[in-house]
Amino acid sequence: MTSHTTSTIERARAVLAGGCDSPVRSGWGVGAPMFVQARADGAYAYDESGRRYVDYIMAYGPLLFGHTHPALVAHLDDLARHGFVWGTTHPEEIRLAERIRTYLPAMERMRFVSTGTEAVMSALRVARAFTRRSLILKFAGNYHGHSDLALLNAGASAHTHDAAASGIPDGVMRDVVVARYNDLASVDALLHGRESELAAIIVEPIVGNMGYVTPIAGFLEGLRERARRHGALLIFDEVITWLRFGPRGAQARVGITPDMTTIGKIMGGGAPIAAFGGRADVMAALAPDGSTFTGGTHGGNPFCVGMAHRVLDLIEAHPEYYDEMRALAERLAEGIRAIFREHDLPYAVVQHESIVDFKFRAGPPNRNYDDALAADKQKYSAYYAAMLERGILLPPSQNEVMFVSTAHTRDDIDATLRAIEGSLERAAHLRS
Numbered sequence: 001m002t003s004h005t006t007s008t009i010e011r012a013r014a015v016l017a018g019g020c021d022s023p024v025r026s027g028w029g030v031g032a033p034m035f036v037q038a039r040a041d042g043a044y045a046y047d048e049s050g051r052r053y054v055d056y057i058m059a060y061g062p063l064l065f066g067h068t069h070p071a072l073v074a075h076l077d078d079l080a081r082h083g084f085v086w087g088t089t090h091p092e093e094i095r096l097a098e099r100i101r102t103y104l105p106a107m108e109r110m111r112f113v114s115t116g117t118e119a120v121m122s123a124l125r126v127a128r129a130f131t132r133r134s135l136i137l138k139f140a141g142n143y144h145g146h147s148d149l150a151l152l153n154a155g156a157s158a159h160t161h162d163a164a165a166s167g168i169p170d171g172v173m174r175d176v177v178v179a180r181y182n183d184l185a186s187v188d189a190l191l192h193g194r195e196s197e198l199a200a201i202i203v204e205p206i207v208g209n210m211g212y213v214t215p216i217a218g219f220l221e222g223l224r225e226r227a228r229r230h231g232a233l234l235i236f237d238e239v240i241t242w243l244r245f246g247p248r249g250a251q252a253r254v255g256i257t258p259d260m261t262t263i264g265k266i267m268g269g270g271a272p273i274a275a276f277g278g279r280a281d282v283m284a285a286l287a288p289d290g291s292t293f294t295g296g297t298h299g300g301n302p303f304c305v306g307m308a309h310r311v312l313d314l315i316e317a318h319p320e321y322y323d324e325m326r327a328l329a330e331r332l333a334e335g336i337r338a339i340f341r342e343h344d345l346p347y348a349v350v351q352h353e354s355i356v357d358f359k360f361r362a363g364p365p366n367r368n369y370d371d372a373l374a375a376d377k378q379k380y381s382a383y384y385a386a387m388l389e390r391g392i393l394l395p396p397s398q399n400e401v402m403f404v405s406t407a408h409t410r411d412d413i414d415a416t417l418r419a420i421e422g423s424l425e426r427a428a429h430l431r432s
């Protein structure tokens with residue numbers, strides 16, 4: 001770490017709570033100094049000394065096209081010319097909703113907000129208003145942002161198992177139960193006797209916040225069936241998965257239609273825009289049609305809406321992008337598997353589209369949060385540091401995954417594989 005960075009971290013800690021705006025960035029998950037980034041382009045992040053790193057954090061998901069795709073960052077004055085925020089409804093916002101609905105028909109009606117946190121918070125409120133019930137069932141290790149109802153035992157880098165210490169009110173805790181992912185028996189046990197209180201089940205249909213976790217056969221179908229049987233709603237949180245797994249999202253892949261959906265991250269091309277939506281009768285609970293409220297100064301602002309159109313334009317103009325990213329991710333995953341075979345390491349490498357992940361834990365890939373917590377944190381910390389030394393920026397937490405973008409190249413992937421080799425060779429304890 002340069003003295004440059006040390007002094008920046010000191011300055012950060014003197015004015016920002018914990019030195020950062022999101023705890024994962026502090027490096028606490030890997031016992032490392034905070035990575036201070038000075039700039040970015042394409043697939044690369046740069047520190048204050050100007051050193052370049054291949055970036056696999058990709059802002060925790062939004063950067064499907066890397067940091068600076070020209071179609072997203074050029075001619076921004078065209079978007080700004082008419083102002084950033086209007087506080088009125090406008091045709092481009094309507095057109096954006098129409099475009100989204102052609103890809104996600106389950107979002108019959110939607111509303112734009114700025115972040116995934118807001119999208120989930122709003123969807124839960126609507127579900128409770130529509131059902132006139134309070135209980136929410138969520139899953140440990142799924143992350144849905146930092147609102148009260150979503151935070152307990154969240155994945156990602158939220159260490160929030162102690163509700164009181166996390167500032168989650170007792171009253172809220174009475175209305176949230178946290179089940180085990182991929183475990184319908186845990187769902188039934190928690191709901192037993194409370195079925196008629198259930199407003200919604202919220203789930204990441206494919207999870208990116210406790211490492212990469214796929215639903216086992218029958219799990220999501222079981223949730224769909226239980227929500228229906230208990231008169232509750234099923235909410236798919238696709239804040240990570242929408243556009244990452246193509247414009248039809250995870251819901252098309254798993255073949256299940258949720259009652260409500262939340263989206264965000266990639267859709268703004270780096271600008272903050274998200275949405276929640278679902279069945280028309282459910283969304284009619286919102287004012288002015290119904291009696292519950294969500295709103296916001298920045299909801300549907302023309303700048304972010306314009307960015308979202310650019311993202312969809314880019315995806316529609318380049319369907320080959322998905323194949324290219326998948327090929328790169330496969331190359332990375334295959335390369336890591338080969339290295340692990342060579343060193344006789346028992347770690348499962350998973351890859352799905354442009355996501356690549358492995359954990360320092362022997363056995364099958366993560367199936368739930370217990371698996372995620374059982375991974376060896378110290379090994380990951382050593383690996384993170386060794387990779388950083390070699391110019392590779394990994395997420396500073398083992399709950400996250402590696403994101404490949406359209407900006408990554410085969411050379412970047414090969415450099416990454418060489419860095420993994422080098423890191424394993426250097427740190428003998430990583431090979432044990």
Ligand SMILES: Cc1ncc(COP(=O)(O)O)c(C=O)c1O
Nearest residue numbers: 115116117143144145237239240
């Ligand atoms: C699945 C999921 N939902 C919701 C959120 C919250 O989104 P935001 O950080 O935009 O508030 C995240 C963020 O990581 C997420 O991964």
